[in-house]
Amino acid sequence: GGTAVVAAVDLGATSGRVILGSVGENELGLRHVARFANDPVAVTEQRRSALHWDVLGLYRAVLTGLADAVRSEPEVASIGVDSWAVDYGLVRDGALLGVPYHYRDERNAAAVTDVHALIAPEDLFARTGLQHLPFNTVFQLQAEASAGRLGLADTALLIPDLIGYWLTGHAATEVTNASTTGLLDPRTRTWDTDLFARLRIPTGLFPRLIQPGEHLGPLLPTVAARLGAPSHLGVAAVGSHDTASAVVAVPATDESSTTAYISSGTWSLVGVELPAPVLSEAAFAANFTNEGGVDDRVRFLTNVSGLWLLSESMRSWEAGGSTPEQRSSGLAELLASAADVTGPVPVFDASDARFLPPGDMPARIDAWCAEHGVAAPRDRAEYVRSILESLAAAYARAVDQAAALSGTTIDTIHIVGGGSQNELLCQLTADATGRTVLAGPVEATAIGNILVQGRALGRVHGSLESLRSLVARTFPPRRYSPRLEGRPLP
Ligand code: LFR
Numbered sequence: 001g002g003t004a005v006v007a008a009v010d011l012g013a014t015s016g017r018v019i020l021g022s023v024g025e026n027e028l029g030l031r032h033v034a035r036f037a038n039d040p041v042a043v044t045e046q047r048r049s050a051l052h053w054d055v056l057g058l059y060r061a062v063l064t065g066l067a068d069a070v071r072s073e074p075e076v077a078s079i080g081v082d083s084w085a086v087d088y089g090l091v092r093d094g095a096l097l098g099v100p101y102h103y104r105d106e107r108n109a110a111a112v113t114d115v116h117a118l119i120a121p122e123d124l125f126a127r128t129g130l131q132h133l134p135f136n137t138v139f140q141l142q143a144e145a146s147a148g149r150l151g152l153a154d155t156a157l158l159i160p161d162l163i164g165y166w167l168t169g170h171a172a173t174e175v176t177n178a179s180t181t182g183l184l185d186p187r188t189r190t191w192d193t194d195l196f197a198r199l200r201i202p203t204g205l206f207p208r209l210i211q212p213g214e215h216l217g218p219l220l221p222t223v224a225a226r227l228g229a230p231s232h233l234g235v236a237a238v239g240s241h242d243t244a245s246a247v248v249a250v251p252a253t254d255e256s257s258t259t260a261y262i263s264s265g266t267w268s269l270v271g272v273e274l275p276a277p278v279l280s281e282a283a284f285a286a287n288f289t290n291e292g293g294v295d296d297r298v299r300f301l302t303n304v305s306g307l308w309l310l311s312e313s314m315r316s317w318e319a320g321g322s323t324p325e326q327r328s329s330g331l332a333e334l335l336a337s338a339a340d341v342t343g344p345v346p347v348f349d350a351s352d353a354r355f356l357p358p359g360d361m362p363a364r365i366d367a368w369c370a371e372h373g374v375a376a377p378r379d380r381a382e383y384v385r386s387i388l389e390s391l392a393a394a395y396a397r398a399v400d401q402a403a404a405l406s407g408t409t410i411d412t413i414h415i416v417g418g419g420s421q422n423e424l425l426c427q428l429t430a431d432a433t434g435r436t437v438l439a440g441p442v443e444a445t446a447i448g449n450i451l452v453q454g455r456a457l458g459r460v461h462g463s464l465e466s467l468r469s470l471v472a473r474t475f476p477p478r479r480y481s482p483r484l485e486g487r488p489l490p
Contacts, residue, residue, distance in 0.1 A: 003027050004077045004459045007069045008449035009062050010242065011083035011159065013074040013266040014038055016058060018065030020073050020152055021447040023454030025461070028474040030443060030450075032067030032232045033072065033288035033327055035324045040358075051102040055089065055159070060164055063226060070229045077457055079219075080238035080449045082245045084266070085180035086137045089162045090144065090153035091171075094294045096162075097153055104357055105133035118198055119394045120362040122284055127195055129177075129186035129277045129290030134356075137348045138182030156205045158238035164214075165233050168204060170217035172210035174237045176244035181206075186277040186290045186298065210237045212244070212458040218474070235475030238452040239294040243269045243301075248443060248448030248464060251472035254356060260399045261301075263444065264419025264430070266308045270398035271301025271365065271437055272406055286401050294452060295464055304394045305350040306418055309387045312361040317380060338384035339424045346374045346385040350394040385424075392428035393430050399433050412436050414477065416444035430480040438477035447471060 001454055003024035008032075010017050016038050038058060042049045062081075070076055088096040111242065112134050115124070121132060130136060137158075144150040158177045165171050178184050178191075183201070185192045189209075196203045210216065218234040219227070219264055227233075239245040246263040263269040277290035277298050290298040310331070316322040319330040348368045362383055369376040377383040395413075403410045413435050419425050420439040430437040441447055451467045454460045460467060464471040 001025070002459060004454055004457045005073050005075055006450055006453040007033075007043070007066060007076050007079045008238075008446040008453070009079065009081040009163065010022045010245075010446045010449060011038060011058060011062075011063070011081070011163075012242065012445075013084045013308075016061060017446065018069055019450070020060065020069050021444065021450030021454070023447070024358050028447070028451075028470055030446065031070045031072075033059065034389050036061040036065070037322065037324055040104075049077055049107075050107070051105040052099040053102050053159070053292055055096075055100055055162065056061045061161060062163060063223075064424055066229075067227045070233075076229070076233065078234060078236045078453050080236050080412065080453045081163045082238055082240045082242045082445060082449050083159045083163075085158075085177055085241045085243070086133075086140070088137060088140070088156045088158045091155040091157055092150060092153050096228075098149065100159065100162075101140065103140070105247055106357055107143045108139045111139040111146065114146065115139055115142050115199060116470065119195070122281070124182065125284040126279055127192055128182050128184060129279050130182045131287045131289035133303060136182040137180065138199065141205075142199065145200065152207070155207060156190045157207070158240070161207070164216050164235050164237075164399050165248075167219055167223055168217035169220050171207040172237070173206040173208065173215055174240035175209050175211055176239045176292045176294060177241040178206065178209060180241055184292070186279075186292065189292060189296065195337045207277070210450050211236050212239045215456070236453045238449045241291065242445045243291065243299065244293055245446075245448030245452070246416055246444040247273060247297075247299055248467060249444040249471050250416055251438070251441070251468055251475065251477055252412075252414055253469050253472045254412070257409050259412040259414055260410045261414045261416065262395055262419070263417050264306055264415050264425070265417045266306050266311070268304040268306040268419065269299075269301045269404050270304050270395055271299060272410070273410060274298045274300045274406055278406055280405065283405050286405060286407055288401065294448070297464065299400065302398050302401070302478040303351075305355055306391070306393065306397055307422075309350065309355060309361060309391070312358060312382065312388065316360050316362055318333070334380060334384045335422060335424055337381035338388060339380050341385040345377055345389055347384050347393050348372070348386065350387075350390045363448065388422070388425045388428055390424060395429050396432040397405070398433070410435065411433055412438060414438045416441060418442060420444075426478070426480045434482045436482070437480040439480065441471065441475040447475075
């Protein structure tokens with residue numbers, strides 16, 4: 001019984017945060033402690049520009065944020081860490097061997113060809129249930145092998161596990177994030193060791209699997225001292241894949257209807273939760289994925305691009321600012337101007353591979369329009385409107401596919417994460433899908449992280465459904481109904 005305070009460390013691809021959560025049977029409170037930018041760094045490697053994560057900078061920001069959290073809440077009972085998926089650090093004898101690559105680095109094209117020469121794409125899907133994304137860990141490890149680096153490592157740690165290792169000295173692989181590597185069997189949720197062998201990846205590369213809710217270990221004494229924390233404070237495994245934590249906090253309560261979710265941040269993850277993976281040929285053809293959820297649920301979804309299209313455009317316009325606060329005020333202005341656009345704007349394929357790497361986003365939108373014989377947007381407001389209309393169109397397609405592939409009917413769509421605050425995007429999604437959109441909470445990922453810690457501490461109980469009803473009571477979602485007159489004529 002009672003309430004506990006826990007700290008959620010949530011690292012997104014563009015910003016990170018440390019949030020304190022108080023959690024009890026009828027209590028769910030959030031307090032933002034720290035927010036920091038996560039800016040990748042480009043460096044030259046053999047005449048090409050390589051993209052890396054500044055993991056030490058991130059770790060420093062995590063330590064500073066946690067120290068602030070402990071100062072303002074000395075009773076903090078545990079810490080949970082989540083981040084974007086697929087990326088990792090290679091480690092030998094406990095030492096990081098190099099700077100982790102960003103999944104948007106372009107080194108993977110050759111690796112995809114190499115892996116597919118050893119195992120066909122449809123066989124990879126049949127074994128792992130994972131959609132093809134060129135940056136899935138399995139391809140990145142192939143790139144490391146080709147560069148002669150894989151053999152130097154004794155361990156690979158996914159990003160949240162790397163942070164957890166630095167905090168506690170304990171190495172583990174949290175299972176929801178492990179499901180994004182392309183090396184896990186989605187039926188048994190254990191490593192596909194035969195696949196490791198076929199790809200010549202050492203079977204012991206990833207440390208033991210750990211489940212959300214398990215205790216990773218107490219803070220190292222040096223870390224506890226740095227944070228001013230009691231030595232018994234420790235790290236709990238959560239759904240360390242940010243999307244897994246976000247899906248925990250989808251406030252779906254109506255069990256008579258099936259709901260889809262869109263976890264909307266840098267990416268938009270569009271899908272449904274299922275009890276078992278869908279490994280059909282149709283799911284493969286539609287590039288749907290079966291990622292591991294908390295409590296052995298399956299996140300059956302597809303990656304649609306996301307607010308990345310917008311943040312990267314803003315970077316070209318230099319309207320992005322350097323702090324998270326400057327970025328969000330620049331965004332608010334652009335969204336207001338986009339809401340006022342009345343004329344037609346191009347609806348482009350948001351999932352086109354050309355939009356994946358960093359660089360001039362408006363120029364790439366122009367190129368797409370030129371190739372498809374449609375007029376490009378004329379000003380910033382039109383670009384933003386075009387991006388949001390294109391995302392909404394992609395969501396509509398993905399929701400229809402999710403319903404067809406899983407044999408369900410979907411009448412409600414929950415949008416959680418940063419995009420749930422974007423009223424124009426929410427309304428356009430309702431319009432494009434012809435379905436009710438329920439928006440929020442914005443901090444779904446941190447909430448899912450906090451709830452799993454709270455349950456591990458025995459402060460909340462029960463299934464994901466009961467956790468979700470607590471979210472719905474605390475953060476009632478905003479409703480958007482489809483505007484029929486707003487829909488394009490057939
Ligand atoms: C969202 C996310 C997606 C994953 C992408 C890359 O933040 O984790 O689920 O496909 O980032 O890791």
